[in-house]
Amino acid sequence: MGPPKRRVLATAEETLFPPPTLPEEHQIARVIKAAGNNLYSVEFPSKQVVLVELPARFRSTIWMRRGSYVVVDTKALDDRENKLHGEIINVVGDEKAWRKAAFWPKAFVKQSYGGASDSEEEDSRVGKMPSSDEDE
Template sequence: MGRPKRNLLATAEETLTPPDALSEGQSIARVIKAAGNNLYNAELPSAKAIMVEMPARFRSTIWIKRGSYVVVDTKALAERENKLDGEIVNVVRDEREWRKQSYWLVKLS
C-alpha cells in the first residue's frame, strides 16, 4: 500500500484546530443528511435548512456523518444561480476544542 499524499494529510490536520474567528458569511451548521454526490442538507443555528456542497479538497479525505458539525460559507456560491445555499469550508472533527471558541453559539446540540 502506498503512502498517502501530503496534501491529504494537510487537509486532515487543518480540520483539527478551530480558527480564531469566523469571517462574514460563515456559520457553524449541523449536517442533517446527505443529499447526493458531495451535497448535504444542513441546519443553521437559526433553524434554517440549507443545502451545501463539499469542495474537492475534502472529498475522499474527510467523511461527514449525519449530526456532525461543519463550517459553511453562505456567500461563497452567491454569484451562481442554483439550488445550493453555501459551501463547506471546514469540518468540525474535535468538537471539544471547537466548543471552547467564542463563536460557538450553536443552539442545535
C-alpha cells in the same frame, strides 16, 4: 490507489483546531444528511435547513456523519443561480476544542446520552438535582 497520504493528513489536521474568529459570512451548521453527490443538507442554528456543496479538497479525504458540524461559507456561491446556499469550507474535527471557541452557537448545546444538557450535567456533578416540574 487513493489520494497521497500527506494530502489526507494535511486536510485532516486543518479541521482539528478552530480559527481565532469566524468572518460574518461563515456559519457553523450541523449535517442533517447526505443529499447527493458531494451535496449535504445542513441545519443552521436558526433551524433553517439548506443544501450545501462539499469542495474538491475534502472529497475522498474527509467523511461526514449525520450530526457532525461544518463551517459553511454562505457567500461562496452567490454568483450562481441554483439551489445551493453555500459551500463547506471547514469540517469540525475536534468538536471539544471548537465548542470552547467564543463563536460557537448557543443553539448547538452538547446533549448527553441521558438527554440532559451541559448545565444539567454540571448540576448532577455538584450534587444538585436537575429541576423538573413533574414533582409539583
